[in-house]
Amino acid sequence: MTAPDTLPEAWQSELLASLAPDEQLIAWLELDLDDHLEFRPGLVTLSDRRLIATGANDTPREAWPLTAGLKLTHHDHAGVGTLELEDGQGRLALWRYTLGQSPAALRFEREFVRQRDSVASGQPPLPAVAAICPICQIQLQPDEEDCPNCIRELHTPPSTWTLLRIWRFAKPYQGQLIAGFLLTLAATAATLVPPYLTMPLMDDVLIPYQNGTPIDPDKVAWLLGGLLGSATLAWALNWARTYILALASERIGADLRTTTYEHLLKLSHEYFGGKRTGDLLARIGSETDRINVFLSLHLLDFATDVLMIVMTSVILFSINPWLALVTLTPLPIIAWMIHLVRDKLRTGFEQIDRVWAEVTNVLADTIPGVRVVKAFAQEAREAQRFREANKHNLEVNDRLNRIWSLFAPTVGLLTEVGILVVWAFGIWLVSKDQITVGVLIAFLAYISRFYTRLDSMSRIISVTQKAAAGAKRIFDILDHVSSVPEPANPVTLPPLKGGIAIDKVSFRYGNRAVLHGIDLAIAPGEMIGLVGHSGSGKSTLVNLICRFYDVTEGAIRVEGIDLRSIAIADYRRNIGLVLQEPFLFFGTIAENIAYGKPDATRAEIVAAARAAHAHEFILRQPHGYDSLVGERGQSLSGGERQRISIARALLIDPRILILDEATSAVDTETEFEIQSALNNLIRGRTTIAIAHRLSTLRRADRLVVMERGRIVEIGNHEALMASAGAYWRLYQAQTKQLDAPPVLGENSPSA
Amino acid sequence: MKPTASPFTLSRNSFGRLVLSDAAGLAHAGIVPVRAFGITAPDYGISLMSADGKELQWLENLDVLPDDIRSLIVAELAQREFVPVIRRIASVSSYATPSTWQVDTDRGTTALILKSEEDIRRLRGTDNAGALLIADSQGIHFLIRDRLALDAHSQKILKRFL
């Protein structure tokens, strides 16, 4: 992007002509929209002294010399990015682009700032800083324009070659796979023996008998024995290969699934934020299964069929080349016709897949939200929605079944026609004494076998495509690098004292800046109260401290070490986190409390529960600590859930305790009790507590007041009250409510 | 409806931003007009929001405004609204997602990347049952007013994704 020699060709001649002889191109930005928001190419260029716009808007070319007062700002809305050029007096120009250009625009803006400052100060420009992928926040290499991961995920449609990547998982089972293949070879060969034996049975036994020769019992016994023997052999070999290959493919599938899941768990919040649960469930659950079935069933059958056709052809040609040729010629034609019909069916089947998703989506929407459905008495509407989804399903199925019902009879007809051709040509050859009746019968026995396989063989294309699509979706997960990467050489973490240094931290979710220049040093053992309006960025700051996201700018350090250079799990072991939305797993209360420390003793669990004031209500449950709390803790009240998650955080005895609205759902009295219990535990532990109810934070050493992503005030309660600023206003608002609680349904008395 | 005197005035400053002066004479720069129902009922309910996201004025209907104010709002809306209407689907790179579509829209021809079929939504609440909203990988929304009114080629392609 910054190297002028790759300037897009279309612009080159036009632009270079307009430059002064010693003028140097620094950077450019290709635009894909004009200022009426129509798709039209344009270009903004930065030279070492000017900003030049070409063809973007209605004016053909404009240029602005770089001066200190020039400012470039960008913002975006609904997928359109806007770059505005301003000086102190007003707006000079405005350019539009779609968000795909946004990384380039950010880079352009940075280059502009460097160049402008250099022109203004007369110094050479500062060195460039590494860019960050706006989608996954990963640091890009200096020469990378776009994040290779996100781009690949976006642009590569599934390809059949993706399936080859499964080899990575198949490799450990190489031995079994080879054994399976050899068994397949042998089994297929064994199944080809019986038709061969029909030849002597016809020519040497039955036909001579009709011509008056008596039947030789020994010969018949031999031949029948051979038939039985080869059938038994084929049975045993088939059993062995199916078993071995099924074992191997099941294991490959299981490895694929667990590896994907393990990798998924390592991905950041960012990734989960952008994906639907149902989609991830489907990828790990049914897609791996589909690949599994593909490997163990379709691929295996296909391989067997191919082997059979090859071997049969060899046998047929060795018996009679002419008849073999006639027998095999219709095969490719019939296969092609079957494939054509299948292709028609495939789009139908795809459609059915999607309609099914629609049906399950209705269920997935309603069942978790059933309380809302019932509360608003919308059962009838939801039932109607389900009925409609099913109706759609029926319509699509009906349409498909019209073709589908034709399919099997058509294959049957084609098969009969093929066999007819063999009969006709065979009879002709027999009449010319070229072959015996036995040969003809053997040919017919062989050929009818693989006509029946043609249908299943034609299916291989569509199942391969489906499996490839599944493989792609799985490898999308596996190839995704976490936006919170594990350091390559993690620093070993010394025992933490609990101090945290937040140094000029800014953060954006994608393109949306949420935190700006946060500076805060937290001393070991200090209790910090974080307050501010809803949406001011409190939870976001806590997310950064836990390293759920990486800072966009600045750094967070513990013991002088940047969080990004510590192994993530090592660091998080030191943090006890109680979230705004407490989440309980399906299991007993004791299991939920001990989640962060599965080997905790019962005494420890009880102690933690006592500290969180959960002990008594737990004992009121039917089985005490062994009571089951259903999915998402549905059988507990909001405050009870919060107390269990406090106990969970306390149990791991963390150096840093983070309470994000941890007591918002309990009554003031219980909160006070928890508070007093916490006081003992908080001592000597760094605590960051977020609360809307300011009384909760009375004991905080320092209160940090946030407003729209910035820290606006720091100090203890008294100092902040005295300064009558943002905290004072928040406090006033709350105490006023306390003094004169508004009564529902009654207006406050007017003077 | 007959224009009535409005309780506020609107103007554009040299930075290209809208400035609203309210009844109390207070000026707010950087006003953003927002349609409340951008797609299903674009003409009902337009809100004038301040730069920090507070609603300053709710306008149920633009018709009652004086011409100069209305044209300022309409011009600003035109600058912010970007929902290209697809008129034809020329080709798609593959029927499996992600898929790149070449489309003709009312704003010129372009390419869009469809991340997954879920990004095509049937629109309810419009007059037209065949209306679809397609979100591309960059968050641009493309509209198909009536899929049954598209040409046969486009319909055939679209059907593979529905």
Ligand SMILES: Nc1ncnc2c1ncn2[C@@H]1O[C@H](COP(=O)(O)OP(=O)(O)OP(=O)(O)O)[C@@H](O)[C@H]1O
């Ligand atoms: N995953 C996300 N993607 C994009 N924006 C987000 C995301 N999470 C939060 N935000 C935005 O960031 C801002 C700060 O959110 P945050 O959760 O930090 O607020 P908060 O101070 O904790 O508010 P509350 O007191 O309501 O919990 C909000 O405007 C929110 O909309």
Ligand SMILES: [Mg+2]
């Ligand atoms: Mg929060």
